Amino acid sequence: MKTLDRYILKQLVVNFVFGIGLFLSILTASDLIYRLTSLWLKSGLSLVRVVQIFLWNIPSFLVYIIPMAVLLGSILTTSRLSSDSEVIALRASGVSYFRFTIPFLIFSIWACSVTILVQEVFVPMSSEKLMQLTEGTSLTGLLFQENTFFREEAGEGVERIFYVRQVDSRKGVLIGVTVQEYGKEGILRIINAQEATNQEGKWVFRKGILYEMGPGGEVRRIVRFEKEEIAAQQGLRETLQQQKNPREMSLAQ
Known part of the structure; x- marks a missing residue:
C-alpha cells in the first residue's frame, strides 16, 4: 500500500469513528436511552441489566449507522484535503481523480462487508439475547x-x-x-x-x-x-x- 493510500485511509478512519459516535449518540439518545432510564427509575431494574440491554441494541443501530458514517467520513476527509489545497497538490503531482478515489473505494468495500457481517450474524444474535434479558419484564415492549x-x-x-x-x-x-x-x-x-x-x-x-x-x-x-x-x-x-x-x-x- 502506497503512502498516499495510507494517508487518506488514516483520515477516513478517524472521521468514520467520529461519525459512528455521532450517529449512535443521536439515534440512541432520542428514544432508547430515555426509555431505558425511565424503566430503570420506575421498575428498579438493575443498572447492569440496563447497560446490557443498551449494548445488545447497538448492532441493530450499526446496520444504519455504518453507511452514514462512511458518507460523513468521506465528505469530511475530502473537505479537509481540499481546504488545505492537498487535492490541488496531488493533481499537480500527476495523481488522477481515479487514483485519488481508490482508498475511498477500498474503505467503502470494507465497510459494506462489516455491515453485512453485523446484519447476518450480530443482529439476530443480539435479538435473541435481548429477548432473554427482557423476558418477564415490561421491557418486552421495546422489542x-x-x-x-x-x-x-x-x-x-x-x-x-x-x-x-x-x-x-x-x-x-x-x-x-x-x-x-x-x-x-x-x-x-x-x-x-x-x-x-x-x-x-x-x-x-x-x-x-x-x-x-x-x-x-x-x-x-x-x-x-x-x-x-x-x-x-x-x-x-x-x-x-x-x-x-x-x-x-x-x-x-
Whole structure:
C-alpha cells in the first residue's frame, strides 16, 4: 500500500469513528436511552441489566449507522484535503481523480462487508439475547412494536404465517393482522382482521374478512365476520418470542 493510500485511509478512519459516535449518540439518545432510564427509575431494574440491554441494541443501530458514517467520513476527509489545497497538490503531482478515489473505494468495500457481517450474524444474535434479558419484564415492549411476523404449525401439514402491523404486548392484542394458511397443495385461506387475541388455546380474530382459496389459488368464498376463532398451537407469550422484525432477520431468513 502506497503512502498516499495510507494517508487518506488514516483520515477516513478517524472521521468514520467520529461519525459512528455521532450517529449512535443521536439515534440512541432520542428514544432508547430515555426509555431505558425511565424503566430503570420506575421498575428498579438493575443498572447492569440496563447497560446490557443498551449494548445488545447497538448492532441493530450499526446496520444504519455504518453507511452514514462512511458518507460523513468521506465528505469530511475530502473537505479537509481540499481546504488545505492537498487535492490541488496531488493533481499537480500527476495523481488522477481515479487514483485519488481508490482508498475511498477500498474503505467503502470494507465497510459494506462489516455491515453485512453485523446484519447476518450480530443482529439476530443480539435479538435473541435481548429477548432473554427482557423476558418477564415490561421491557418486552421495546422489542415487539410493529411490522413483525411469525409462523405457526397448525398440524396435519398445515402452516400459518402471521403478519402483524402492531403489537400491544401489555394488553395482549395484535393489531392489523393478516394470516395466510398453507397446506400441502398450496394456500388454503387468508384472514385479514383489525385485531386478534390468544384466548384459551384459540386465536380470536375480530372485524375482518376471510378468503377461502381453491386448489388453483383462486378465491372460492369471501366471508366478512365480527368474530372468528381458530385453534392455536401455543400461547401468545410463546408466539411473541418467535416474531421478528425484518431488520432483525438475516438474508437467509
